[in-house]
Amino acid sequence: MDSATLKLLTDSIKSIEDYPKAGITFRDITSLIENAAAFAKTVELLAEHYKGKGIDKVVGTEARGFIFGAPVAAAIGAGFVPARKPGKLPRATVVQVYDLEYGTDMLQIHKDSILPGEKVVVIDDLLATGGTLEATIKLIHELKGDVVGAGVVIELPELNGKAKLDAQNVELFSLIQFEGE
Numbered sequence: 001m002d003s004a005t006l007k008l009l010t011d012s013i014k015s016i017e018d019y020p021k022a023g024i025t026f027r028d029i030t031s032l033i034e035n036a037a038a039f040a041k042t043v044e045l046l047a048e049h050y051k052g053k054g055i056d057k058v059v060g061t062e063a064r065g066f067i068f069g070a071p072v073a074a075a076i077g078a079g080f081v082p083a084r085k086p087g088k089l090p091r092a093t094v095v096q097v098y099d100l101e102y103g104t105d106m107l108q109i110h111k112d113s114i115l116p117g118e119k120v121v122v123i124d125d126l127l128a129t130g131g132t133l134e135a136t137i138k139l140i141h142e143l144k145g146d147v148v149g150a151g152v153v154i155e156l157p158e159l160n161g162k163a164k165l166d167a168q169n170v171e172l173f174s175l176i177q178f179e180g181e
């Protein structure tokens with residue numbers, strides 16, 4: 001990405017100290033998506049990376065993964081599969097419990113949302129410890145999907161979430177890296 005685009009995206013993300021608890025610097029993408037140029041460019045860059053690679057499904061994690069995952073899916077001609085927090089999906093699901101930078105949570109996807117052998121990309125706003133993406137990848141693997149990549153707007157390299165993706169042989173694509181937790 002050129003330096004003007006990097007500046008557009010980086011400057012549009014607000015950083016809030018000690019949210020949601022002491023010691024965490026919260027990287028807030030709501031200010032990025034409020035900015036029409038920054039939002040469009042973010043979706044375009046993620047889509048560009050995965051276009052033409054025969055991706056069948058994009059999985060986005062609730063809630064912020066929906067914001068980027070759905071438009072990327074439409075842009076690359078893939079279906080969109082929501083990975084949801086517990087109790088939100090009406091049909092049979094597969095389930096994973098995982099740890100977060102600031103707590104624990106659970107994700108589910110519909111059992112029939114991914115067919116064996118389908119090529120799948122996971123999209124989220126941010127990679128911190130990697131717990132969310134790891135749990136999402138495990139859900140897709142349970143359904144015998146082929147996870148070919150994980151794309152995020154923001155990576156926090158100090159938390160080493162990439163190691164969890166490496167362990168699953170999933171390539172990480174991140175647009176912005178912020179130092180510090």
Ligand SMILES: O=P(O)(O)OC[C@H]1O[C@H](OP(=O)(O)OP(=O)(O)O)[C@H](O)[C@@H]1O
Nearest residue numbers: 062063064100101127128129130131132
């Ligand atoms: O790499 P990790 O340590 O797993 O952290 C990253 C995850 O944390 C945030 O979601 P959160 O669970 O706060 O939910 P939200 O999208 O509903 O705000 C963020 O949107 C990522 O999904």
Ligand SMILES: Nc1ncnc2[nH]cnc12
Nearest residue numbers: 025026027101126128181
């Ligand atoms: N530091 C952070 N900022 C925003 N979202 C997050 N999810 C996990 N860690 C986060």
